Amino acid sequence: MMGAIRxxxxxxxxxxxxxxVLFLPLMAVVTGVVNTLVSGQPPGDGWHTxxxxxxxxxxxxxxxAGVAVLASLVWRVEHRGGNWNALMGRVTSSLDIVVAKTTVTAALAAALQAVLVVGVIVAGKLVFDLPGLxxxxxxxxxxxxxxACLPLAALQSGLSMLMRSFAAPVAVALAGATVGTLLLLTRVEAPSLLLPYGLVSRATQVGTGAFADDGSVALPALGVLVAVALALTVALVAGAAVLLDRRDVR
Amino acid sequence: MSNAIITHDLKKTYGKRTVVHDLHLRVPQGCVYGFLGPNGSGKSTTMKMLLSLVRPTAGEVHVLGRPMRRSTRRELLGEIGSLIEAPPAYGHLTGAENMRLVRHLLDLDQGQVQRAVQTVRLQDHLDKRVREYSLGMRQRLGIAMALAREPRVLILDEPTNGLDPAGIEEVRDLLTRLAARGITVMVSSHLLGEIDRTASVLGILAGGRMLFQGTREQLFSRSTPDVLVDTPEPERATTLAGRWNAVRDGDRVRVPGLDHAATAHLVDRLVHERIPVHGVRREEQSLEDVFMDLTGGRGL
Known part of the structure; x- marks a missing residue:
């Protein structure tokens, strides 16, 4: 499996x-900063705001959408030329292929988060001169x-594996994110967590008090999110591996 | 000689359309097996079934004595190198990077990768991105990727497709060298001339059915070449040999479908009638001619 990941x-x-990985989080940071500057209301509660x-x-x-694009990019090369035939014509098992693809998609998603955090810190210090870190x-x-990005990476990787189209899995992600947001808005929390799009949105709201969040960062609640994420990931990876193994090449 | 690849009643149906009919393939170990047929005759589908990339509708595939199924394929694929349809490779990576990822995937050592690259003579082009490669170089890289694991069986689908004559010659030479190393090579083509001199065993597919399978010699023995009689009196000789459907062909007489006994009888008659005979020989027959015979003049 390590060979497939390498x-x-x-x-x-x-x-x-x-x-x-670089531009998507920076766009989010720039959008947040510009909105704050335009509204004329400085971040009253500092870093939290x-x-x-x-x-x-x-x-x-x-x-x-970003994770969906990353998954499509990760799979796109396999849908070209004779790469799919070569991929399926080697000893590497379907499970190893799916795990490797999910791992790199998730690693890129982690890199998105790292860039986002750096972006928030830079904006906080340079633009708003917030105290401390x-x-x-x-x-x-x-x-x-x-x-929380793990099941999203697994799901989008699976969709991009099944669909040759680059854009179709991204469209599915946008539709899924809409459903996830609606579920969170209506505070239907349990189903929203079982949908990877809802789960990842919910994770980004932890500690903010937005939507269903109570503003705290409590271990039990985080534990539930992590447990659900890991369980969903295992199920989605296993499902994708079975589908890949059963599927005939075109 | 034992067979590296065997199929029993191999069949593939898509909806109501059967693309491969009850195929009994026998690919002897250590040979170059030329798998010939026009485009759409079922060659690629058959090769995909040999690798379990596509599941057969019916029938079985055995590779190196073991059944090839979804459940066994990953283990067996370690013994098989393949290149199906277009050559693989990641265009945004260099040749060296493509070989490196194959090394990681298959847990190979650097020596194996180097040998594969040298076998296809690509060592001087490894630092270039594959998207800048010519088609011939991509085919060679694809073959190197298939060879790196040092397989016992190599399955190549139209590896000479789109190559110039020099590239075709190079692939031919490569296949012969590989077979000399004991590797069983199965290679498909829709052009007879491309495998003519390379393959020692031929399988000819048309419309998903096997028209012929055997050695070149067996294929040649399937059809009887014309007898050509050189004589200064072709007119008289043609009339005399009229009962054997002889026709005048310039300064000589052409007699089709004549077996050895009939040939001796014809010569006897010519001598008896005192017609001078300068030479009697069988026409040189190309594989192309045999092919035309086999396919009822349609060719492939």
């Missing part, structure tokens, strides 16, 4: 994925967001 890392060289303005919106749509609770929340 091979995927080689494929990331000169990949467009890095541009997505800035985090909420940038990360909550980012978690509703851009994050799902980003409170550690948001670093903990970031870890939860990264974990």
């Amino acid at each position: 091979a995927e890392l080689v494929k990331l060289r000169r990949s467009l994925s890095w541009a997505v 800035l985090w909420m303005r940038i990360v909550v919106f980012y978690g509703l749509f851009p994050l799902a 980003l409170p550690p609770r948001y670093l903990a929340v970031s870890v939860v967001i990264v974990v």
